[in-house]
Amino acid sequence: MNVPLNVKDLAEHGLIIIGAADPAFNGTVSALQKNKPSPALEAVRPFSVLIKNTGRRAAIAFVLKWELMEADGKVHTETNQYFTNWSLMGRGTSEPGGNIIHPNAAWFLVPGFGMEVGSPGFVDDPKLTDYLNRRGVQLAQYTNVTVSLDGVFFDDGEFVGPNTTGFFEKVGAIRDATWDLRREIKDRITGGKSPEEVLSHVAEIAKGPRVRLGRNSTGADYYSYYKQLEAENLLRVRSKSGNDKAVEHAVEPLRRTWLNLRKHPRG
Numbered sequence: 001m002n003v004p005l006n007v008k009d010l011a012e013h014g015l016i017i018i019g020a021a022d023p024a025f026n027g028t029v030s031a032l033q034k035n036k037p038s039p040a041l042e043a044v045r046p047f048s049v050l051i052k053n054t055g056r057r058a059a060i061a062f063v064l065k066w067e068l069m070e071a072d073g074k075v076h077t078e079t080n081q082y083f084t085n086w087s088l089m090g091r092g093t094s095e096p097g098g099n100i101i102h103p104n105a106a107w108f109l110v111p112g113f114g115m116e117v118g119s120p121g122f123v124d125d126p127k128l129t130d131y132l133n134r135r136g137v138q139l140a141q142y143t144n145v146t147v148s149l150d151g152v153f154f155d156d157g158e159f160v161g162p163n164t165t166g167f168f169e170k171v172g173a174i175r176d177a178t179w180d181l182r183r184e185i186k187d188r189i190t191g192g193k194s195p196e197e198v199l200s201h202v203a204e205i206a207k208g209p210r211v212r213l214g215r216n217s218t219g220a221d222y223y224s225y226y227k228q229l230e231a232e233n234l235l236r237v238r239s240k241s242g243n244d245k246a247v248e249h250a251v252e253p254l255r256r257t258w259l260n261l262r263k264h265p266r267g
Contacts, residue, residue: 003046008148013160013264014055015062015101015149020048028052028106028117040129043136044110049147050117052106059101060087061153063167066111069144076142078111079165079215083153088175090256093155110135157259169219172261177227179258181205181234185250195243199235206231 002021009017018025028050029041041048047068053059061083068076082099093100099114101107106117112135151161151168159168181202188198211217211225238246 003142004144005047005049006144006146007049008146009051010149010152010160011054013152014053014057014103015059015152016052016054017147017149018050018052018106020045025050029108038129040132040136043133044139047136047139047142047145048108048110050106050108051101051149053101053103056103057154057156057158058093058103059152060084060093060155061099061167061171062101063150063152063161063165064109064114065148065150065165067146067148068111068139068142069146070141071143079150080109080112080114081165081167081170082114083171083174085174085178087155088153088171088259088261089178089253090258091253111139153259153261155259157261158264159261160264163263166219168261168263170217170222173219173222174226175258175261177223177225178230179254181227181230182250182254185234185247186254189247189251195247199238199243199246202231202234206235 005019005021007017007019009015018028025048029048051062051064061081063079063081066078066080068078070076084093084098084100086095087093087098087100093102101116107114108117110132113132148164149161150165151159151163153159153171159171161167185198185202188201189195205228208224208228210228211221213221213225217225234246234250237249241249
């Protein structure tokens with residue numbers, strides 16, 4: 001298939017989008033394939049892009065907006081968000097894992113999926129292969145693709161991009177929810193509450209009404225969802241290690257300097 005693919009990247013900030021028709025695409029993706037044939041990759045290739053980081057800062061959160069046009073001109077829009085919460089919490093970018101585009105690295109992306117080029121498992125993971133094959137069939141109905149890098153947070157907290165998806169506000173809400181719950185725990189301990197009493201408060205948050213995140217979710221929705229998610233995570237720590245360890249796990253990140261999230265003055 002030869003599907004026209006239009007890109008809107010942030011080259012001025014060091015992040016470029018490379019489409020499958022670009023000669024640079026094949027050479028970079030060969031590392032992902034490990035020189036093995038990959039029918040799954042071929043199934044999604046017309047709708048694939050690479051994001052390459054040519055700058056000096058790591059991207060720790062980013063969002064792609066895909067505008068997929070059908071033959072009748074109808075456009076279906078998807079947004080795919082990637083973020084690394086522990087980097088927002090001041091732990092840097094040197095730990096393995098996370099959704100980080102390091103300097104000189106590249107990510108392979110299709111609507112609904114992304115991974116760093118060179119990551120293990122692309123060729124050998126049956127579940128991933130099955131997913132990409134099915135995704136290729138779904139995407140085959142589209143005749144034109146526009147992919148936009150709508151927002152990026154760098155490892156110093158600076159945000160760039162048009163932000164038409166509200167990504168800046170959503171990531172800020174995630175960071176604030178994580179901070180606020182941990183701060184509440186610390187304040188209650190400082191105020192004389194026992195670990196058991198504090199974690200009873202956490203359990204109440206975890207049992208609260210469940211927010212469903214979707215395309216039209218607001219920053220407030222993200223705040224509620226991730227505060228509840230953090231509460232559930234802390235309860236799992238309590239179940240495994242006890243009350244005291246769970247409280248220590250909660251307050252330890254507050255000793256670090258968290259990122260100051262801010263927009264680039266020129267967007």
